[in-house]
Amino acid sequence: MANWYRFSSPQTFYPLAGRMVPWFGGAAAILTLVGLYIGFFVAPTDAQQGESYRIIFIHVPASWMSMFIYLVMAGWAAIGLGFNTRLSHMMAAALAPTGALFAFLSLWTGALWGKPTWGTYWVWDARLTSELVLLFLYIGYMALHAAIDDTRRADKACAVLALVGVVNIPIIYFSVQWWNTLHQGASVSVTRAPSMAAVMFAGMLVMVFAFWAYSIAVALARVRAIILERERHATWVHDLAGAAA
């Protein structure tokens, strides 16, 4: 049986990640093409929303990924704090920008969809507001990481922050939801019954897998860069640079 712990060392993980990046990157490209083809050409026009609904093929997977990546990030942070493994912290740090990107993408596409459908770019809906707070959490995480020069301390401090954030996300979500229903600000609801045609759902599912593959590929590529940066004084990195030169 293979010893999986071997790959918890940056030195052994670096080449493994390098081999995995093209696979996941290629999968992401192919799945995106298939998903977008289904989304734009195969899926029928929606009876109520017309063509504008097609944004869901980007919007929904991006929202899911933004939330899921935060969970994964917090998971790596917990492992890093618990077992004191450097690579876990590097993975958490590598995931944060991708999560922030998806949170931003979700808000942006949501605004573009909201204009023709609701007649406004932004409503203070519970989901929109909590997605915005999620983006702020990502930004706070990255800002804290960037502000601490000592990487060990930055890793651990950010791990605590990620765990505090993950405890808070449900509380924030419910508080915002309740605040919204109380204020009766927006008369529209995002939580309409999803009477979605099978082909639309298939297109969305393909896009979800495409975003998964993209996130994994990008996070692995980023973690490779982080490994090189932090291990630049190690002999194996020098050997690597010598072999490349």
Add this chain to the structure above:
Amino acid sequence: MSAAAAALGVLRRDLLLALRRKSDALAPVFFFVIVASLFPLGIGPEPELLRRIGPGVLWVGALLATMLALARLFAADYEDGTLEQLALSPEPFVLLAAAKVAAHWLVSSLPLIVAAPVLALQYGLPADTIAVLVASLLLGTPVLSLVGGIGAALTLGVRGGGLLVALIVLPLYVPALVFGAGAVDANLAGTGAAAHLSLLGACLVLAGFFAPWAITAALRIALE
């Protein structure tokens, strides 16, 4: 010395230090008063409008004032090494850290709560609404101090600390703000504030239990 006595000692010491430097302790109140006075100047003096926005403005003002005071929570003790001694002491560090947060709340948040009714009068809030405002601040500001303590501990000695604390802590303040300002709003609308206040109390219980552990973990990381 028992753990409780040690925690009380930390509390007494921090309060004494605050009394010796009154201007530091009073800055958050004045900030609160000034911010609350700026809103009518910016928006206009219509009593109806002011009564409508009053609860939110006062809560956001109190929240920002609490947040600005966070920078002083651990910074001085971190610089002169007191914090390290506290961490090395045989008494549980989590109790000592909680005592520091409690002292910080007494020094920087309690004056805000005393000033809030006066500002609420400026916004034309009725008497029973002011009572709810005070109750919501009494329940809510400890949550702000506890959650803010995590941010203060994480950013100890980090460059750009003040702005960074805001970036980290403000998203986490959302529930307290929603329930706190919501309680006052609900009373104003005549729907009763009990539900909001209960939820705020639940937040306080949660934060009171978990935040000191997170603060201790963050302080130990900073002291490494």
